[in-house]
Amino acid sequence: MILIKNGTLVSPLGSRKADILIDGEKIARIAEHIEVPGECRIVDAAGKLVFPGFIDAHTHFDLHVAGTVTVDDFASGTKAAIAGGTTTIVDFGTAYPGETLNEGLDHWFEKAKAGCSCDYGFHQTITEWNDTISAQVEDMIERGASTFKIYMTYDTQIDDCTILKVLKRLKECGTTTGCHCENSGLIDALREEAVADPERRRAVRSHYLTRPAAAEAEAIGRFCHLAEVADEPVIDVHLTCEEGLEEIRAARRRGQKVYAETCPQYLVMDDSLYENASFAEASKYVCAPPLRKKSDQEALWKAIKDGEIQTVSTDHCSFTTQQKKLGEDDFRKIPGGMPGVETRGTVIYSEGVAKGRISPEKMCEVLCENPARLYGMYPRKGTLSEGSDADIVILDPSRRQVVSASTQVSKCDYAPLEGMELSCVIDEVYLRGCLAVKDGKVICENQGRYIKRSKPEFF
Ligand code: DUC
Numbered sequence: 305m306i307l308i309k310n311g312t313l314v315s316p317l318g319s320r321k322a323d324i325l326i327d328g329e330k331i332a333r334i335a336e337h338i339e340v341p342g343e344c345r346i347v348d349a350a351g352k353l354v355f356p357g358f359i360d361a362h363t364h365f366d367l368h369v370a371g372t373v374t375v376d377d378f379a380s381g382t383k384a385a386i387a388g389g390t391t392t393i394v395d396f397g398t399a400y401p402g403e404t405l406n407e408g409l410d411h412w413f414e415k416a417k418a419g420c421s422c423d424y425g426f427h428q429t430i431t432e433w434n435d436t437i438s439a440q441v442e443d444m445i446e447r448g449a450s451t452f453k454i455y456m457t458y459d460t461q462i463d464d465c466t467i468l469k470v471l472k473r474l475k476e477c478g479t480t481t482g483c484h485c486e487n488s489g490l491i492d493a494l495r496e497e498a499v500a501d502p503e504r505r506r507a508v509r510s511h512y513l514t515r516p517a518a519a520e521a522e523a524i525g526r527f528c529h530l531a532e533v534a535d536e537p538v539i540d541v542h543l544t545c546e547e548g549l550e551e552i553r554a555a556r557r558r559g560q561k562v563y564a565e566t567c568p569q570y571l572v573m574d575d576s577l578y579e580n581a582s583f584a585e586a587s588k589y590v591c592a593p594p595l596r597k598k599s600d601q602e603a604l605w606k607a608i609k610d611g612e613i614q615t616v617s618t619d620h621c622s623f624t625t626q627q628k629k630l631g632e633d634d635f636r637k638i639p640g641g642m643p644g645v646e647t648r649g650t651v652i653y654s655e656g657v658a659k660g661r662i663s664p665e666k667m668c669e670v671l672c673e674n675p676a677r678l679y680g681m682y683p684r685k686g687t688l689s690e691g692s693d694a695d696i697v698i699l700d701p702s703r704r705q706v707v708s709a710s711t712q713v714s715k716c717d718y719a720p721l722e723g724m725e726l727s728c729v730i731d732e733v734y735l736r737g738c739l740a741v742k743d744g745k746v747i748c749e750n751q752g753r754y755i756k757r758s759k760p761e762f763f
């Protein structure tokens with residue numbers, strides 16, 4: 305048994321000083337003072353914050369994009385995740401056109417055989433629609449890949465007619481989908497203009513100039529309207545901007561249930577990073593949707609505080625600076641995505657909690673409890689409660705650290721926030737009762753298990 309004493313336990317409803325007793329893989333007891341019961345390792349968490357293990361409901365490990373593959377696979381990605389306090393990730397199985405949902409999911413189970421250092425689950429991505437796929441929605445739910453993902457852009461996009469069919473079927477099955485909302489036609493038209501000019505074709509800045517906030521907002525609005533007709537709760541993933549948020553607000557005013565996710569990059573980085581004259585520097589930040597304005601960052605922080613954004617995930621999708629060079633002559637070929645799974649907790653604490661933008665309780669809500677509920681893992685995950693998995697993060701708010709690629713676990717050769725001073729460190733992480741991280745170092749690998757998720761809770 306392990307007894308964590310004197311820490312401040314954080315939950316969305318409040319924080320309190322209490323002890324936690326871990327027995328095997330579960331939290332056995334929580335009380336103000338727990339006497340040492342027989343043989344027991346004692347951990348003194350005085351002065352520290354104790355969170356439920358963080359959940360990252362949006363990662364892409366071992367993903368093939370733009371003729372290359374993410375540098376982090378499930379082994380390095382989940383190791384980076386747990387180093388940063390994330391004890392459960394949910395990645396995206398994908399059934400590519402021509403595949404059944406079962407085949408797509410099988411493929412992702414194979415990828416996870418690389419060995420996972422945190423627990424993991426899968427959403428399932430739907431890229432086309434037919435009777436087999438419709439029937440296999442139930443298989444996905446049965447296999448624990450209980451929530452879905454669709455795209456309104458990229459090769460994986462589906463059209464409005466298909467989106468409506470998907471939403472109606474998911475409603476029948478009592479589940480939901482996240483959607484990557486960007487207007488593909490608008491982006492294509494702007495890209496055609498940009499590539500006609502050799503200078504703009506080579507410029508990284510063309511990436512964000514051809515994916516304006518209007519493209520995202522229009523798609524969010526359309527997606528919400530389709531969900532309105534299907535009478536289906538939906539999730540907008542990686543919300544970046546106030547214009548998009550306005551569309552979600554409008555849908556909610558119509559009485560719809562729309563959940564919103566944002567990511568740390570949209571909270572702490574802005575589009576001026578694309579203006580760097582160095583291709584190597586500017587291309588590090590190419591992701592879709594792109595980074596936005598500083599005013600959008602503040603709007604997103606406020607929306608988290610006000611409960612308008614329910615989850616903060618990462619969209620971790622890492623490529624090295626060498627891989628980014630694939631787009632040196634044509635910005636459209638830069639593989640999109642950046643790492644983030646390792647720093648999410650400490651960045652949200654430092655930039656959010658320590659700077660007074662959100663409370664520790666809100667941080668717990670958006671990193672732990674809400675993703676657990678929305679993605680069918682609550683109360684096994686996402687809460688410090690008796691009977692829950694002993695997934696626990698001890699965060700020390702009295703020690704500082706500087707972000708550096710040289711010390712990160714991720715195999716990416718850069719850190720988007722290189723040099724940023726963070727006002728906390730992750731002291732210890734427990735994965736189902738097993739001490740997996742000590743003093744920020746991963747000391748126990750490959751203990752991650754597949755989490756068969758239930759249907760979502762629509763709160
Ligand atoms: N956006 C990215 O930047 N990369 C992967 C997928 C996505 O939606």
Ligand code: ZN
Nearest residue numbers: 362363364619
């Ligand atoms: Zn993504």
